[in-house]
Amino acid sequence: MRALASEISDRIFQSLPFGVLLLDRRGRIAACNRRALDLFALVDDDIVGRDVNDVLRTDDPHWFSLDPIDRLGDPDAGRVVEGRIGGRKVTFSVELAPCTDEAGATQGTLVLLDDTSRRGTDDDRMERLISLGELSAYVAHEIRNPLTGVRTTIQFVGQKLGKDDPKQEDIEAIIAELDRVEKIIEDLLQFSRPQVGTKAMTSLNTLVDRTLEALGPQFEAAKIEVNRKLRSRLPESLMDPDMIQRVLFNLITNAIEAMPDGGSLKLTTTVRRYRAGEANLEVFISDTGRGIDPELVERIFQPFFTTRPTGTGLGLPISLQIVRAHGGRITARNRAKGGAIFRLSLPRATAPAEEA
Numbered sequence: 001m002r003a004l005a006s007e008i009s010d011r012i013f014q015s016l017p018f019g020v021l022l023l024d025r026r027g028r029i030a031a032c033n034r035r036a037l038d039l040f041a042l043v044d045d046d047i048v049g050r051d052v053n054d055v056l057r058t059d060d061p062h063w064f065s066l067d068p069i070d071r072l073g074d075p076d077a078g079r080v081v082e083g084r085i086g087g088r089k090v091t092f093s094v095e096l097a098p099c100t101d102e103a104g105a106t107q108g109t110l111v112l113l114d115d116t117s118r119r120g121t122d123d124d125r126m127e128r129l130i131s132l133g134e135l136s137a138y139v140a141h142e143i144r145n146p147l148t149g150v151r152t153t154i155q156f157v158g159q160k161l162g163k164d165d166p167k168q169e170d171i172e173a174i175i176a177e178l179d180r181v182e183k184i185i186e187d188l189l190q191f192s193r194p195q196v197g198t199k200a201m202t203s204l205n206t207l208v209d210r211t212l213e214a215l216g217p218q219f220e221a222a223k224i225e226v227n228r229k230l231r232s233r234l235p236e237s238l239m240d241p242d243m244i245q246r247v248l249f250n251l252i253t254n255a256i257e258a259m260p261d262g263g264s265l266k267l268t269t270t271v272r273r274y275r276a277g278e279a280n281l282e283v284f285i286s287d288t289g290r291g292i293d294p295e296l297v298e299r300i301f302q303p304f305f306t307t308r309p310t311g312t313g314l315g316l317p318i319s320l321q322i323v324r325a326h327g328g329r330i331t332a333r334n335r336a337k338g339g340a341i342f343r344l345s346l347p348r349a350t351a352p353a354e355e356a
């Protein structure tokens with residue numbers, strides 16, 4: 001198992017879509033991945049053991065320093081590094097992180113390197129994370145089977161112990177943690193898989209009702225009152241019903257999580273006609289929770305962004321991918337009276353979409 005884990009982590013390290021250098025405290029290269037060598041345009045890995053300043057010559061030999069005093073008054077230092085490799089001019093964007101041992105002492109610096117051209121937009125970041133997602137899918141696949149084994153064994157031990165054994169609490173705690181790991185794996189897989197399967201003419205109202213029904217016990221437990229304002233005779237539209245239901249599930253679950261002390265949830269469906277014959281179907285999910293911090297509203301659709309201690313931060317990015325694959329949009333804003341409103345908007349489609 002340990003050998004497998006180390007092989008997996010080595011493969012991840014080697015196939016990361018950005019360069020990684022591990023520098024010791026004196027700036028010697030302790031490890032580097034293939035992408036870093038590509039970026040340096042070096043073919044073999046004989047840079048391991050060399051001083052990074054001998055490989056990449058810059059005006060600032062301390063560019064990888066994590067000491068905030070060195071970087072004072074220069075907020076962009078460590079962001080873009082210009083220099084020469086074997087006489088060739090190069091520019092990289094870098095991110096630095098301390099590399100610590102088990103006791104928390106800094107042993108060196110981890111440098112993430114990328115082409116400057118690839119910095120910036122959310123779409124770039126999304127693309128990069130999707131290829132990370134492909135990798136995650138591989139890792140998730142490898143972890144799933146042993147995890148099932150662990151679950152079966154633990155459940156077996158639980159049955160052997162007898163109902164009143166005090167150790168049952170520990171077993172429940174382990175199973176709850178296993179549930180959490182499984183949810184993370186499921187989300188990672190969902191994030192990296194193709195997002196849309198078979199489409200069929202579907203009623204959004206039916207999907208809303210099904211999702212509310214599935215979440216019924218949670219509304220009760222959290223003392224949340226549900227108001228449905230579903231437009232009668234809402235036209236059906238061509239969509240992948242499982243995927244769109246997943247989006248509704250993610251948005252409604254977020255609303256529940258935003259109202260830990262109870263509140264009310266309103267679901268509205270409408271049709272918006274914007275041109276002759278063309279229309280959008282819309283679902284509004286409105287809650288009376290704490291709302292979205294205005295400073296964070298730009299970031300909530302980014303993969304792995306979460307403000308919840310047990311969140312993975314994949315619910316909204318997965319939903320956005322699914323909805324975009326349907327040609328639709330999701331937008332979010334805070335309500336004047338407090339709480340958040342999410343709008344899911346899908347173009348009404350009737351003819352089967354052409355296969356790409």
Ligand SMILES: Nc1ncnc2c1ncn2[C@@H]1O[C@H](COP(=O)(O)OP(=O)(O)OP(=O)(O)O)[C@@H](O)[C@H]1O
Nearest residue numbers: 254255258291300306307311312313314315316340
């Ligand atoms: N209805 C809402 N009210 C307030 N904040 C929200 C709401 N929905 C989402 N957010 C914010 O957006 C963040 C990202 O949501 P997202 O669903 O992507 O991840 P998550 O819910 O934190 O974790 P998970 O992967 O389990 O869904 C949340 O952590 C929260 O800060």
Ligand SMILES: [Mg+2]
Nearest residue numbers: 250254315316
């Ligand atoms: Mg969520």
